[in-house]
Each structure stands twice: as C-alpha cells, then as structure tokens.
Amino acid sequence: MKIFTMCMECQKELGHPSFEPIITDYYEEALAFIECSRGHKSAVLLQSQKFEILLESAANALIEGYTLEAASSLSSAYERFFEFAINVFCKKNKIPKKSIDETFKQVAKQSERQIGAFLFLHLLIFGRHYTLNKKIPELRNKVIHQGYIPTPNEVIDLGELIYQEILAITNLLSSELLNELQQVTMETVQGRNEKIPTDIPRATTTGTIFFSLGTTNRKETFQEALSSYTESREKLYGSMPYLRFFSKAVEIYAKLKKNI
Structure with a gap:
C-alpha cells in the first residue's frame, strides 16, 4: 500500500x-x-482501521484492472469490518482489550465464527437481530475457494453489496456507539505508536x-x-x-x- x-x-x-x-x-x-x-x-x-485499508486496496486494484485482487481485498475488508464491530461492541460492555484479543485469537482463522459473534453481540447491544446479505458469500466463495477471476462489473456488484453492509453498520455505530468507536480507533493508533522507535519523530494521518x-x-x-x-x-x-x-x-x- x-x-x-x-x-x-x-x-x-x-x-x-x-x-x-x-x-x-x-x-x-x-x-x-x-x-x-x-x-x-x-x-x-x-x-x-484494517478494513478501511483493504477497501482502498480493492479500489486501487480495480482501477488498475486486477479484478481477482480487488474481489479478494473486498472480501477481506468485509471480514475485518466485523472484527472492528466486535471490538466496538465489547468496548460498550467495558471488556478489556487484552481479554478481547485473547478471545479473538480462538476464532481468528474462522470467519464464520467471527460473523456469528457479531450477530449475537449486535442482538445483545441493540436488542434486535441483524440480517446479513446472503448474496455476498456467493461470489466471495467462487473467488477465494475456486480461484474464479471476476469481470470488473462483477467486482463492482460485489463491492456494492459489501459497501452497503459496511456503510449501514458504520452509520449505526457512529450514531449509537460513537464514543466506543473512537476508543477502538485510539487504541489502534496507540498500538501502532508503540511500535515506532522512541527516537524517531512521528506524525499521524487519517490515512485512507x-x-x-x-x-x-x-x-x-x-x-x-x-x-x-x-x-x-x-x-x-x-x-x-x-x-x-x-x-x-x-x-x-x-x-x-x-x-x-
């Protein structure tokens, strides 16, 4: 990137x-x-956040004509967005970051379990169920598991479905859990800041x-x-x-x- x-x-x-x-x-x-x-x-x-970076990676790949890479980045962005949302939900319940990280390690390689965690946390926080778009896994599975090379229009269609899902949940988090969303963002920044040698000046950018x-x-x-x-x-x-x-x-x- x-x-x-x-x-x-x-x-x-x-x-x-x-x-x-x-x-x-x-x-x-x-x-x-x-x-x-x-x-x-x-x-x-x-x-x-990681999902924002992956969305921009998908956009760059699509602009350059790399449809397989664009679809793959979109799929990864979708999964990492649910991880982000899980962190925001847990922050709402004042769960320490260390506990969140240790728990997430157990589902880190299983995207279905991560989505399941999101669904039940959404139900717990908002008291209502969330219905996932069932069309997203169809092309995602063809690309990731079958090596299918999509056309630009197919990538745009997939991108639209994923973008609408991410946008809708982001708007909900921004409206109902803005403080928690900002806390998760700051924890991400702090974690990255700690990886910079102390003698090196640093600047922060919104990034994507x-x-x-x-x-x-x-x-x-x-x-x-x-x-x-x-x-x-x-x-x-x-x-x-x-x-x-x-x-x-x-x-x-x-x-x-x-x-x-």
Missing part, C-alpha cells in the same frame, strides 16, 4: 510546508517510515480516502466512492510536478534568505 505525505519536520524547521511530495509504502502495521531530501527521518502513522471513519461525508454507494476516489487519485498524481516545483522554489528561497 502507498500513502502520500510531506515531511512534518520540514514544517517545524521552515515554519511552513516544504511542498516536497513523498509517496511511500506501508504494510501490515500501517506505519510508513520516510526520509525527505533535507535528511529528516520520521514515521507516519495511519489512523485507518476511499472510506474513512474520520469523516461524516461518506459516499452513499460503492460506485460513488470509487468515482470520487479515482478523481482524487488522478488529481494527486497530477499535482506532483507542481509540488516538486514549489519544493524547489522553497529550497532556493531558504538558501537566499540564509545568505542575506
């Missing part, structure tokens, strides 16, 4: 942005370690653009989210030459100012 960022240490040193664009990789830990042209080394920590818990302006459909994300991605990459120009201009200005 890749993230766009700028050096915050340059911001501190110059008193304004350096405008130097940095696109760097991050992986499982959602941490990116960067070094700018001025030699500043720092870490960028994403607030995004395609779907973000950090905004209330989420798109209503998968198609809308994909279209908006595609446009944002094109604008970002299109801005690179201009940002590099501004960065060079800032560097020249700083040198001239120093010599005056």
